[in-house]
Amino acid sequence: xxxxxxxxxxxxxxxxAGYAQGGKIAYPGGKQYLVRVMLTDKRGTTYSLDAPExxxxxxxxxxxxxxxxxVDSTDLPVSPxxxxxxxxxxxxxxxxxxxxxxxxxxxxxxxxxxxxxxxxFVKEAMTVFSSPDSIRLTExxxxxxxxxxxxxPDYGVYGVAEEQIKLFNGVPLHEAGxxxxxxxxGILDGGFMNADKIPAFKNIDVVGVKDxxxxxxxDIYAEASHGTMVLSTMAMNMPNMFVGTAPDARYLLVRSEVxxxxxxxxxxxxxxxxxxxxSVGVDLINSSLGYNTFDDKSTNHRYRDLDGRTAxxxxxASMLARxxxxxxxxxxxxxxxxxxxxxxxxxxxxxxxxxxxTKNKVNTVFSSVGPSADGRVKPDVMAMGCACSVVDGxxxxxxKNGTSFASPLTCGMVACLWQxxxxxxxxxIIDLVRRSAHQxxxxxNIFGYGIPDFWKAYEMGKAQE
Numbered sequence: 311x312x313x314x315x316x317x318x319x320x321x322x323x324x325x326x327a328g329y330a331q332g333g334k335i336a337y338p339g340g341k342q343y344l345v346r347v348m349l350t351d352k353r354g355t356t357y358s359l360d361a362p363e364x365x366x367x368x369x370x371x372x373x374x375x376x377x378x379x380x381v382d383s384t385d386l387p388v389s390p391x392x393x394x395x396x397x398x399x400x401x402x403x404x405x406x407x408x409x410x411x412x413x414x415x416x417x418x419x420x421x422x423x424x425x426x427x428x429x430x431f432v433k434e435a436m437t438v439f440s441s442p443d444s445i446r447l448t449e450x451x452x453x454x455x456x457x458x459x460x461x462x463p464d465y466g467v468y469g470v471a472e473e474q475i476k477l478f479n480g481v482p483l484h485e486a487g488x489x490x491x492x493x494x495x496g497i498l499d500g501g502f503m504n505a506d507k508i509p510a511f512k513n514i515d516v517v518g519v520k521d522x523x524x525x526x527x528x529d530i531y532a533e534a535s536h537g538t539m540v541l542s543t544m545a546m547n548m549p550n551m552f553v554g555t556a557p558d559a560r561y562l563l564v565r566s567e568v569x570x571x572x573x574x575x576x577x578x579x580x581x582x583x584x585x586x587x588x589s590v591g592v593d594l595i596n597s598s599l600g601y602n603t604f605d606d607k608s609t610n611h612r613y614r615d616l617d618g619r620t621a622x623x624x625x626x627a628s629m630l631a632r633x634x635x636x637x638x639x640x641x642x643x644x645x646x647x648x649x650x651x652x653x654x655x656x657x658x659x660x661x662x663x664x665x666x667x668t669k670n671k672v673n674t675v676f677s678s679v680g681p682s683a684d685g686r687v688k689p690d691v692m693a694m695g696c697a698c699s700v701v702d703g704x705x706x707x708x709x710k711n712g713t714s715f716a717s718p719l720t721c722g723m724v725a726c727l728w729q730x731x732x733x734x735x736x737x738x739i740i741d742l743v744r745r746s747a748h749q750x751x752x753x754x755n756i757f758g759y760g761i762p763d764f765w766k767a768y769e770m771g772k773a774q775e
Contacts, residue, residue, distance in 0.1 A: 337441045338525045344404060344439035344575045345423050346622070347396065348412045350431050352383065354391035359383070369494070369591025373634045377735040384409045384629070392431050399425070404524055404575075405582035409629055410622060414438070414578040416524070438574035440606065445525075445570035450532045451704045453507045458706040461550045469551040470699040470707060473669045474543070477694045480555060480723045482765040483730060490544075490559030493725040496587035496595040497718070498580060499540055500567030501533020503703030508538070510552070510701055514545040515560040520586055522579040523568040530565045535703025536714065537563065540598050542701035543715050544722035552699060552707070555722025562592055567599055574609050577601060577623040577654065584626055588633050593728060595630065596721040598640040598714035600653030616657035616683040627658030631736040636728070637661040638721035640713035641689035642678030652678045652688050662724065662740055663688055665758065666695020666716040673756055677713055680755040689758040690740075691747050693720045723764045731771040742767040 357365055362381040374381065388406045393413065397403065401415035401422070419425075426435040459470065466472050468481075475481055483489075494517065502519075505511055519530050527533055547557035566583040567576060580599065587595055601623070602611045615621055618628045630637045641663045642653045656663035656678070665677040674696050680688025695716035702708040720743075728739050744750060746767035749760035 334444045334446050336444055341418065342441045343417050343420060343422060343437055344524065344573075345415050345417060345426060346412055346436045346438045346574070346578055347415055347426055347432055348410070348434040349388065349392055350433045352386050352389045352411060353431075354389045355386050356390060357386050359386065366589050367591045370589055373591060373593065377634045379632065379634050388413060389431075395429070395431070405522055405578055407578065407581040407585060407622070407626065409585060409626055410581060412622075414575060438578065438609070439571070442571060442605070448501070448533050448569060451503055451535065453504050453705045455509065457510050457548075457551065457701065459551060465550045467549050468553045469548065471543070471546070471552050471554065474694045474698060474719050475555055475723070477667065477669065477671065478720070478723065478761055479763045479765045480726070483723065483726045483768060486730070488726040488730040490556030490722060490725040490729060493556065493559045493594065493729055494562060494592045495544065495556065495559050495721060495725055496562040496564055496590070496592035497537060497541060498564050498566045498583050498587075498595060498597040498599060499534070499537030500569050500599075501535065501565055502530050502537040502541060502563050503533060503535035504531060504705060505538045505541060505563070506531045508701065508705035510546065510548060510705060513547055514541070517560050517562055518590070519563045520583070521565040522583045522586070523565050524575065524579070525568075527565065530563060533565060534567070534569050536598070537565075538703045539700035539708070539710060540596065540714060540718045543698065543718045544596070546701065552701070555719050556725040559722070559725050562587060562590060572604050573606065574604060577621060580623040580655070581626040584630060584637075588630075588635060592635060594636045594638065594721055594725050596638050596718045597655070598717045600640060600642045600656050602644070602649055602651075602653040611654060613651060614683050616651060616654065618657050618659045618682060618684070618686070621654035621657070624655040624658045627655035627661055631660035631740060634736050636724055636736045636739055638717050638724060639663050640717040641665040643676040643712055644678045646675045650679055652680055652682070657682045657688065659686065660737060660740060662690045662720060662743060663758070664713060664717045664720045665689035665692045665756070666711070666713045667692050667761070668696040669694060671761060674711065676711070680758065687753045687758050688755070690744060691720065691759055691762045692716065692757050693761070720762070727764055727767055727771070730768050733775070734771060742771050746770060
């Protein structure tokens, strides 16, 4: 199902609508298949490790330099010779992953996988999507003129969001002047309904948008409102009404989730999206997404797959910290169904997978549990994910449940922490957040390491200098 960790679209608890549904239409382009093509090597690439500025931005290279990270062969783009060969055989290139050295291709031939596997430069091919006959359209919601709440002297500076930041002691960091300035946060989601029109968002610094989903959309602001709500938890900046956890950060909005279908191809979109975010130069990524079941049940993940290495998106997620990026990902909302466990890529290594608490610091019934299949602590940490204050796609205040919101609340504070400790690496920041948590010495498979204390993490980091 749509894994905006969002549960009630699927599992989230995100009330009913993460998007406005219109009528059904025939699947765009007719019957088609998406095939993941794993390549043998990068032979014939025109790029070089000596000239990384050809495929990575200055900001991306500077982030690596600051953390002592060298550009390596995984950063080299996929071989253009192989791309040309695939196109010559009638394949449309949907997206690519240089870190995994694979290509997602579109074809009308049901038997394309067998043909592709016979090519000498193809290691493996797998059909990851077969189009349905029809899909449901998403329609723009009407935008309200105001949040639906008034500025009140009874509110503190954070307004309706005060409990969300106080739960993990984030206020002192803000009061010390660390509100995310200079940090670039990439948000991977399924759409950002009306984020370009909502009056309360007028002072949010969005530096760019990008779409990796299929069918492609010309307007990510007319897609699911889940990303809008996620963005609001971090970026809102209306004192005494609603202030998020990183109001001074900049944001890159990326669509990698497709609302109309659920398939393994979305893991390809996710992998391509994080590589794009890396190339642009993000410092952090929030992904309130996760996967374990699909429209084609034969492709469902099994618990043994949750090792951080099996699923394509989990392999990419496990690489992010060593590219200098902190990934914060929702743990999932399967705690009260038969799956119960985290999804992918929450199983990845060297990330922060976040579970959901009530304001009383009790775990919610829906928050997914760990550990990973190879025995690592999951979730990593916990944050408020019940009755969270968010701005919905129509521009009004709403209260929503889900690890979808625990994740960005945490991500925003991690950005503030990193602003305060700019000489730390991504791995060091992740370690500080975990070690600041209230049960770091006695982790379990429900709370993980527990509730982080961001002021404590800051003090621990300063003591190391």
